[in-house]
Amino acid sequence: MSMNSSEGRINQERTVAIRSDAMPQLLGQPALRFLSLRGEEHLGKLYTYELLLRTPDDFHVPLSTSANLDLKAMIGTEMTVSVQLDGIGTGAEGGVGAGGREISGLVVKAGFLRTEGRYNVYRIVLRPWLWLATLTSDYKIFQDKTVVEIIDTVLSDYPYPVDKRLDVDKYTVQGESTRNEPRAFQVQYGETDFDFVQRLMEEWGIYWFFEHSGGKHRLVLCDHIGAHRRSPSAAYHEIRHHPEGGKIDIEYLNYFSTDESLRPGRVVVDDFDFTRPRALLVTSNHQPRETNWGEGELFEWPGDYTDSKHGDLISRVRMEERRAPGTRAFGKGNVRGIACGQTFTLTKHKHEEANREYLIIEAALMLTEIADESGSGYRYECNNELIVQPTSEVFRMPRETPKPTTSGPQSAIVVGPPGHEVWTDEFGRVKVRFLWDRYARNDATDSCWVRVSQAWAGVNFGGIYIPRIGQEVIVGFMNGDPDRPLILGSLYNTVTPPPWDLPGEATKSGFKSKTITGGRENYSGIRFEDKLGAEEFHMQAERDMNRLTKNNESHTVGVNLSMGIGLTHTRAVGGMFSSIVGGAASYAVGGAESTMIGGACALNVGGAYAIAVGGAMSTSVGGAYALNVGGALSIVCGASAINMTADGTIKLVGTKIRIVGSDEVVVQGSPLQLNPGCGDGAGAGGGGGGGAIPPIPLPSFFLRVTKPILPPPPPPPTVQPPPSVEPPPPSEAPPPSETPPPSETPPPSETPPPSEAPPPSEAPPPSEAPPPSEAPPPSETPPPSEAPPPSEAPPPSETPPPSEAPPPSETPPPSETPPPSEAPPPSEAPPPSEAPPPSEAPPPSEAPPPSEAPPPSEVPPPSEAPPPSEAPPPSEAPPPSEAPPPSETPPPSEAPPPSETPPPSEAPPPSETPPPSETPPPSEAPPPSETPPPSEAPPPSEAPPPSETPPPSETPPPSEAPPPSETPPPSETPPPSETPPPSETPPPSETPPPSEF
Structure with a gap:
């Protein structure tokens, strides 16, 4: 650093520079200059860089002024640190690959730290823009989207670039059934946006890092080793190993060690698909390392998939995740031109197997500027540490982000398309609107199909009820997984009250359905009244009722039985029919009655028997007809009558009596009297009919x-x-x-x-x-x-x-x-x-x-x-x-x-x-x-x-x-x-x- 006293300001060439659109100004110059940088980056992790910046060493700027810079304007803006590279060195080979490296990030923290001599020191913390996702949490449902589509949806809320270097087809695997989308139902359950996408990427084998250039930092998503690139500077494509204690005029690694570890060799996962309950979904992946005890097996359930092809992908990712840490290496040096996510080849290492291509999975960098006491300028000191993995192994992020679980059942409202009261599928599932879903539209798009727990379920038998639109239901979750809801029951509220008024009718219980689009009284159901002295079993069919008894059926009524039929009553008995009435029986037919008996008919009346016919009466007998009267028999037709008594007396009474025999008439009796003068009724009647002969006694004879x-x-x-x-x-x-x-x-x-x-x-x-x-x-x-x-x-x-x-x-x-x-x-x-x-x-x-x-x-x-x-x-x-x-x-x-x-x-x-x-x-x-x-x-x-x-x-x-x-x-x-x-x-x-x- 040099100073021109005539100009009264600092004018120097610097190796490290700071740029920011929100940088405060002092005397027309940036108010903050580089002092030191310390930070680290890791594949799949948010990096952090801490900068120490100082105010200019200028007497024209009072310390009191430089100690009160407005830092709020810097918060949330992007800041870039540019580092000039020397390449291989300053010797004969110097300048090869020379260039620069950038480190960018959002200023998430800035503050006054201390005063040192003639300047004040400030501390600035840089984080990647993805860190902003840790500041937002939500409850949100994603349906029928792949994991990549879900990540895109979440990150689309942040206006920063994303570079997807993914084998996208792998995440759109078409399973054995169209129902089995990779993420048919995925819930962001109270998680931050970052935790949510991070968890998904860990589950599916996706990882990420940042590339810095042009004053920006870009997120890179990848899932295979081919997505990684070497440093833009050719000087860092190969890095030499040089042991500590010696110095050379080039950047090198003075420490590099490799480690081998024991890892499991097989992963088995399994799950269950209720649409194919007998399907075998178990899958496994076997990639043992060449070590002893390398055949360890890990079994996971549930695997969170419903198709064996998806299971193959999950088991492979799990195996790669477990195998990746098997070979790792750690190095130190002064190489300032390499960054996390880049690859390089190590050379000159005594352990020949160590000389190979590596992927930098973690890098720490420390840059410190040191003033030259001679006053000729400044120099800086660079140190870095690396954790690398051979590029022959696939990198997978370990699953460290926990998946949220529910702590108990929740309430939800059944939803469906407009104009429907019931909305279900072939499995009796319904859709619901969770009370925490603020993006719901209260229609059939609010959730996936949710299974409904039933009291009894068998092969085409059991019980079933379909929750109707608008009802409040209790929702639980399988294994506490928010992605697997299950309806456990229903609840009443003021909008959907109980079927009976409570507490006044608290003694009533039962089941009551409701006619679709019908009113309160349009229902079918069973009700039990348990009030002492008023016990009742009530059953109602809103329209038709059908009952089938495949064998015997018995009904016992302790007192009275009343049956009212509004129209027709038909009864068909295939065998015998018996009806016993212990007391009186009454039978009234308002219209015509017809009785047909295919066989014999017997009527036994223990007492009197009367038949009253208001109109005509006809009796037709195809065979014999017998009438046996134990007492008197009387036939009356107007003024005519025939009377018979058990003692053998027959009396005919009529105004005219006529006997016609087309062949002959025989009268036999002893004695035989015609018009006797006894004057009894019979005689009178006879006289009426035979006045032609005066009454005279006759001797016995046959006529x-x-x-x-x-x-x-x-x-x-x-x-x-x-x-x-x-x-x-x-x-x-x-x-x-x-x-x-x-x-x-x-x-x-x-x-x-x-x-x-x-x-x-x-x-x-x-x-x-x-x-x-x-x-x-x-x-x-x-x-x-x-x-x-x-x-x-x-x-x-x-x-x-x-x-x-x-x-x-x-x-x-x-x-x-x-x-x-x-x-x-x-x-x-x-x-x-x-x-x-x-x-x-x-x-x-x-x-x-x-x-x-x-x-x-x-x-x-x-x-x-x-x-x-x-x-x-x-x-x-x-x-x-x-x-x-x-x-x-x-x-x-x-x-x-x-x-x-x-x-x-x-x-x-x-x-x-x-x-x-x-x-x-x-x-x-x-x-x-x-x-x-x-x-x-x-x-x-x-x-x-x-x-x-x-x-x-x-x-x-x-x-x-x-x-x-x-x-x-x-x-x-x-x-x-x-x-x-x-x-x-x-x-x-x-x-x-x-x-x-």
């Missing part, structure tokens, strides 16, 4: 009124008898319909229909009775007049006497009477169609006298012919009253045919008149027995005829009636005596009677 005119039914009917297989006859039911004659009391009129007998629907035939009226022959209503005989129903009880028909020993045929039930003979009704003879019936119309048919009563024997007509006897439901006969219902079973009897009934009687002669065919009588099928006559309701059941016993002969077609044989009527056997028919007939009723 038989036949309609000889009626031709005997054709033998075919007899064929029907063969169908003794009475069931078939039923099929013949049409003929049986003729059986209805028994019922004929009503049907009588229908007698004409007999021809219609086919319509066995017979029930209708009864209605057809009017048409019968048309059948003048049928007009043989006289038989109807015989209706009174029905009143004789008691006689049916007498049917036993018919049993007296010992001759009926032939009764066997009667037994066939069941066959008679086989209305087949009735089928002969067709013959009735032969009504022409019936036309002769008109005389029968005179039937009133025939009612006198008492002789016919004698007919009993011949009545066997009547028996056919006695299809009516089957109708003699009265016998049925003789429930015992009903047991004979078997014949009734033939009743089916009888059902058809109604129509036939009408014809049969006529034809039957002749049949009596056919007693021979009695065998055929069985068919007549089928007349019991007339029991089907029951439909005819003409129960009265049943009273005639006694004659039916004779019906067997009638069955023979078919042969009777051989009317001549009627003389054979004697055989009818066999009719007694038919009397056995009564039993069958009894079956019919039930049906009739």
